[in-house]
Amino acid sequence: MTIHELDTPALIVELDILERNLAGMAAYADKHGLRLRPHTKTHKSVAIARRQLALGAAGLTVAKPGEAEVMAAAEPPELLVAYPTIGARKLARLAEIAKRTRLNVALDSMEAAQALSAALVAAKAEAGVLTEADVGLHRVGVTGAHALAQLIEVVQRLPNLVWDGIAFYPGHIKSLDEDGLAQIESLSETVAALADRFLPRIVSGGSTPTWAHSHRIRGLNEIRPGTYVFNDRNSVHIGSCEWEDCAASILTTVVSTAQPGQVIVDGGSKTFSSDRMVDGASGFGAIPEDWSAEFHKMNEEHGFIKTERRWRIGDRIRIIPNHICVAVNLHERVFGVRGETVEEAWGVDARGKLQ
Amino acid sequence: MTIHELDTPALIVELDILERNLAGMAAYADKHGLRLRPHTKTHKSVAIARRQLALGAAGLTVAKPGEAEVMAAAEPPELLVAYPTIGARKLARLAEIAKRTRLNVALDSMEAAQALSAALVAAKAEAGVLTEADVGLHRVGVTGAHALAQLIEVVQRLPNLVWDGIAFYPGHIKSLDEDGLAQIESLSETVAALADRFLPRIVSGGSTPTWAHSHRIRGLNEIRPGTYVFNDRNSVHIGSCEWEDCAASILTTVVSTAQPGQVIVDGGSKTFSSDRMVDGASGFGAIPEDWSAEFHKMNEEHGFIKTERRWRIGDRIRIIPNHICVAVNLHERVFGVRGETVEEAWGVDARGKLQ
Numbered sequence: 001m002t003i004h005e006l007d008t009p010a011l012i013v014e015l016d017i018l019e020r021n022l023a024g025m026a027a028y029a030d031k032h033g034l035r036l037r038p039h040t041k042t043h044k045s046v047a048i049a050r051r052q053l054a055l056g057a058a059g060l061t062v063a064k065p066g067e068a069e070v071m072a073a074a075e076p077p078e079l080l081v082a083y084p085t086i087g088a089r090k091l092a093r094l095a096e097i098a099k100r101t102r103l104n105v106a107l108d109s110m111e112a113a114q115a116l117s118a119a120l121v122a123a124k125a126e127a128g129v130l131t132e133a134d135v136g137l138h139r140v141g142v143t144g145a146h147a148l149a150q151l152i153e154v155v156q157r158l159p160n161l162v163w164d165g166i167a168f169y170p171g172h173i174k175s176l177d178e179d180g181l182a183q184i185e186s187l188s189e190t191v192a193a194l195a196d197r198f199l200p201r202i203v204s205g206g207s208t209p210t211w212a213h214s215h216r217i218r219g220l221n222e223i224r225p226g227t228y229v230f231n232d233r234n235s236v237h238i239g240s241c242e243w244e245d246c247a248a249s250i251l252t253t254v255v256s257t258a259q260p261g262q263v264i265v266d267g268g269s270k271t272f273s274s275d276r277m278v279d280g281a282s283g284f285g286a287i288p289e290d291w292s293a294e295f296h297k298m299n300e301e302h303g304f305i306k307t308e309r310r311w312r313i314g315d316r317i318r319i320i321p322n323h324i325c326v327a328v329n330l331h332e333r334v335f336g337v338r339g340e341t342v343e344e345a346w347g348v349d350a351r352g353k354l355q
Numbered sequence: 356m357t358i359h360e361l362d363t364p365a366l367i368v369e370l371d372i373l374e375r376n377l378a379g380m381a382a383y384a385d386k387h388g389l390r391l392r393p394h395t396k397t398h399k400s401v402a403i404a405r406r407q408l409a410l411g412a413a414g415l416t417v418a419k420p421g422e423a424e425v426m427a428a429a430e431p432p433e434l435l436v437a438y439p440t441i442g443a444r445k446l447a448r449l450a451e452i453a454k455r456t457r458l459n460v461a462l463d464s465m466e467a468a469q470a471l472s473a474a475l476v477a478a479k480a481e482a483g484v485l486t487e488a489d490v491g492l493h494r495v496g497v498t499g500a501h502a503l504a505q506l507i508e509v510v511q512r513l514p515n516l517v518w519d520g521i522a523f524y525p526g527h528i529k530s531l532d533e534d535g536l537a538q539i540e541s542l543s544e545t546v547a548a549l550a551d552r553f554l555p556r557i558v559s560g561g562s563t564p565t566w567a568h569s570h571r572i573r574g575l576n577e578i579r580p581g582t583y584v585f586n587d588r589n590s591v592h593i594g595s596c597e598w599e600d601c602a603a604s605i606l607t608t609v610v611s612t613a614q615p616g617q618v619i620v621d622g623g624s625k626t627f628s629s630d631r632m633v634d635g636a637s638g639f640g641a642i643p644e645d646w647s648a649e650f651h652k653m654n655e656e657h658g659f660i661k662t663e664r665r666w667r668i669g670d671r672i673r674i675i676p677n678h679i680c681v682a683v684n685l686h687e688r689v690f691g692v693r694g695e696t697v698e699e700a701w702g703v704d705a706r707g708k709l710q
Contacts, residue, residue: 007420007444007710041655063656064621065362083656084610086621086669089362108613111668139657140611140619171654255439256495258463264495266419266441269681271709275629299526300396300680301418301438301709302494313466314441325655326624330684332707351707352687354626354656355362 001342003335008253008316009267011331015338017247018048018229025211025228026055032215037061037080037204039226040071042325044350045334048229049074059104061224065093066353072101073349080104080130080204082167082224084112084140090355091115095123104202106167108132108140110154113161120160128164129155130204135190136172136183145197152198165202166194173210174278176239184210188217195219209240232324233286234278243288246320248334250285250327252303254315263311265319268298272319273326285319295319356697358690363608363671364622366686370693372602373403373584380566380583381410387570392416392435392559394581395426397680399705400689403584404429414459416579420448421708427456428704435459435485435559437522437579439467439495445710446470450478459557461522463487463495465509468516475515483519484510485559490545491527491538500552507553520557521549528565529633531594539565543572550574564595587679588641589633598643603689604673605640605682607658609666618666620674623653627674628681640674650674 003012029036035058040049049060049071059078062068068081084107085094097103098120105127107113113129120127131151134141142148148166155163168191173183195203196219206214206223214223227235230248235241250272252265272284284303285295293307303319311317321327328334329351336344358367384391390413395404404415404426414433417423423436439462440449452458453475460482462468468484475482486506489496497503503521510518523546528538550558551574561569561578569578582590585603590596605627607620627639639658640650648662658674666672676682683689684706691699 005444007442009709083621084619084668086608086610087362089360108611109668112610134613138614138617139654139659140613142613253441255441255467256463258489258495258497259493262493264439266438267709269628269630270684270707273624273629274631274681275624299494304494313439313464326629329625330707331709352685354364354622354686 002340003251003337003342004316004340006251006335006342008251009271010251010335011248011328012251012335012337013230013248015336015343017245018336021229021231021245021247022051022055025225026057028212029223030056034214034220035202035222037078037222037224038229039082039224040067040350042226042328043229044328044348045346046070046074046349047346049076058222064353064355065090066355067350068094068097070350070353072097076101078102078104080106080224082106084108085116086112088115088119091119092123094127095119095125098125098127099123102128104128104130104164106130106132108142108151110151113151113155113158117158117161126160126162128162130165130167130202131155131163133166133168133194135168135170135187137169139169139171141168145194148194148198165200165204166198168205169207170205170210171207174238176209184213184216191220192218208235209238211240227325230324233320233322237277237279237281248324249318249320252317252319254311254313254317257311257313261306263305263307265303265305265317266301268300268302270300270330271327272298272303272321273323273330274298275323275326277322285321287317287319289318357695358606358692358697359695361606361690361697363606364626365606365690366603366683367606367690367692368585368603370691370698372600373691376584376586376600376602377406377410380580381412383567384578385411389569389575390557390577392433392577392579394437394579395422395705397581397683398584399683399703400701401425401429401704402701404431413577419708419710420445421710422705423449423452425705425708427452431456433457433459435461435579437461439463440471441467443470443474446474447478449482450474450480453480453482454478457483459483459485459519461485461487463497463506465506468506468510468513472513472516481515481517483517485520485522485557486510486518488521488523488549490523490525490542492524494524494526496523500549503549503553520555520559521553523560524562525560525565526562529593531564539568539571546575547573563590564593566595582680585679588675588677592632592634592636601675603679604675607672607674609668609670609672612666612668616661618660618662620658620660620672621656623655623657625655625685626682627653627658627676628678628685629653630678630681632677640676642672642674644673
């Protein structure tokens with residue numbers, strides 16, 4: 001089958017680029033002695049998780065119990081739920097997973113630790129805990145070494161929990177310009193101080209934007225990038241990769257040229273998501289075949305593109321989305337291509353696993 | 356089961372309000388002699404489509420062939436694909452549906468009409484065509500009566516097509532203030548002129564924001580509102596309903612209170628979508644239990660809420676999303692509730708049917 005035969009909009013992944021991205025991150029982690037525990041939120045696919053593990057990943061990362069249930073099928077040596085799991089039913093589900101898979105859970109409150117411990121005791125299971133520290137995003141995570149010490153103490157005393165280390169997420173670092181590099185420097189001091197004080201087995205942090213600087217963060221020994229497998233318009237914009245590292249794009253079809261200077265393609269917010277650029281730049285995607293075109297507006301199923309080029313009805317336009325993680329979650333299937341050949345297709349197994 | 360037992364984030368629909376919204380629109384259409392052909396993009400559920408038909412709807416509306424395949428199961432008297440269908444495979448799928456269901460297809464180009472006709476001839480099937488006119492949104496639709504006359508003539512000459520009338524979408528009217536009402540007045544003149552000139556069987560238009568003014572648009576005889584079943588923060592904001600008409604909300608759980616003055620809930624852009632308000636107002640949802648709270652930021656699985664109230668970890672917060680149509684499409688299931696009782700659950704059958 002060729003890409004010309006695909007019904008659009010279709011999420012396509014260039015396998016050559018995907019494989020280079022997977023191998024590149026594995027080599028980086030290996031070179032610097034970092035554990036690589038990729039966040040599967042980007043691809044949500046067991047098939048890709050297996051490829052990450054085959055390349056030496058120490059485990060996998062998920063956010064929700066529903067994702068953990070799906071990703072357990074990839075048989076990761078360690079599975080990290082990098083999200084505070086709250087609620088008795090969800091904790092019981094995690095405890096079930098913990099019977100079969102070595103589980104780590106990140107959390108930032110005494111309440112979360114106590115409830116997790118109770119669920120594990122009831123299921124006769126154990127789990128590792130990463131206590132979450134806020135390092136500047138002000139999202140989750142306790143603030144300061146004193147609060148972290150208290151939380152670690154709580155975890156160490158609770159039954160069926162093993163304190164495995166510290167997690168953080170430097171999502172406040174959104175660029176790799178001078179300011180971004182200064183933020184990484186400051187982050188390194190914070191992390192080193194925590195590592196020196198608490199001597200954790202795991203110090204897990206990093207994100208795709210900052211991944212190539214992870215070895216400069218003293219004390220850090222685990223990274224969990226997600227977006228690097230596919231990359232997107234944001235990744236290029238912030239300087240974490242080049243256009244030729246973007247493996248994923250959405251193949252659309254021109255469905256109307258009724259308005260002069262504009263084409264309508266068959267994908268909108270239900271195909272790309274309505275995520276804007278992290279730095280506020282305009283537009284909803286990049287069009288490598290027509291760089292000056294502006295994908296400036298969308299409705300649910302319509303993409304509005306201003307262009308000088310005379311596209312015709314039925315023409316196919318490939319668009320690199322702003323944010324690939326939310327776009328993948330909108331698709332039932334992903335098509336792996338080399339050149340114009342569709343070599344394989346895989347399901348987005350954890351799509352919509354919100355709970 | 357009660358709502359307290361649901362794993363969150365959960366999309367819940369208050370059945371009393373849903374039923375009132377369904378009955379209200381049916382009564383309005385009936386009173387004014389308008390055909391009601393609800394757009395199923397909002398709920399994407401066969402169960403709700405059946406309720407709309409049971410209340411007298413003349414048919415159903417979809418955008419994509421994949422949605423048409425799903426909604427054919429509700430056995431609508433007429434199924435409208437209100438979107439230009441381009442591509443041989445998709446047209447062959449539509450032609451298959453046309454063998455069993457009376458199909459209308461909206462289109463705005465000679466190319467689309469010719470390709471549809473060819474697919475229908477090959478399948479030995481027929482379909483009705485609504486020629487699409489642009490009335491101000493500048494999305495799809497031909498401009499002006501002359502271009503419309505040409506397109507109608509093409510459709511009338513092509514085999515296996517029946518010209519059934521005119522479609523338009525007044526999506527440029529986004530408010531019901533003085534300006535919005537003036538736009539409706541001007542729309543009425545445009546539509547009346549087309550109806551008088553071409554004498555179509557069907558003149559199909561309208562959207563949820565303008566629905567209650569549809570009877571004032573002379574010549575219009577069919578409406579296809581979608582959002583009215585559930586409503587959302589935008590619907591209230593533009594004045595097309597009140598808060599008590601919002602049937603759908605997303606039940607979330609507070610998962611972190613680590614930052615003072617802020618709570619983190621377990622839903623972000625993968626739960627609500629990142630759709631902004633149509634008029635640029637800030638925020639990603641309304642919180643009826645805490646009106647002054649600001650749902651000001653989200654990541655994929657985190658909602659950031661600034662609040663004075665002392666919510667605790669594990670508390671449930673119900674949030675009315677900005678745009679319910681894109682939010683529903685992110686969920687696997689919807690829970691129908693009365694008070695605190697979960698009475699039923701239904702699947703989002705056409706979720707992700709992008710092709």
